[in-house]
Amino acid sequence: AQKITQTQPGMFVQEKEAVTLDCTYDTSDQSYGLFWYKQPSSGEMIFLIYQGSYDEQNATEGRYSLNFQKARKSANLVISASQLGDSAMYFCARPSGGSYIPTFGRGTSLIVHP
């Protein structure tokens, strides 16, 4: 089964600075893209950004961008100009297998301080 690794259990960043959250996967199947979700303390998972495996340019959505490096099997999330409201858990997820069932990482806790 595919394994998704988020090596940073916790990250701290100062307000208005940029932060990079790491995500790697271990399968050689390059057919699938990758999702990033944000989970505030309220519990709801909020979709942030997705990049398909065959997209040539890295995806961007407002302050979020995805640094997808297929050769390294990594898809890091970059948050620019951090805001206090960005404090939350962040999960990356990637489908696997013919049925596209997503596998989630264990998450990274991001704390933005003033």
Next chain:
Amino acid sequence: ETGVTQSPTHLIKTRGQQVTLRCSSQSGHNTVSWYQQALGQGPQFIFQYYREEENGRGNFPPRFSGLQFPNYSSELNVNALELDDSALYLCASSLDGFNNEQFFGPGTRLTVL
């Protein structure tokens, strides 16, 4: 456009009991997926329902079962509850299976004593 809703918000049960969790999908969506998120972990896929049929299942025992209704709302049933079933249960709705963005509900926090 109504978002994904789940009920109840919190639930406390004892070992051996049965529980039913409910999810209303977002308007226009025909697919509901259920996830279990233990404390400190990422969500784990339980199963998905697409147009009232099970459309994929994760590594969960048969005492985890589900249902999807004609209006595409869904139920997750767990029989013979165990302490390890304590978790946040998330449902997500989407259009036409896994290939599209999933919209998550706020979750149901289940505690098994």
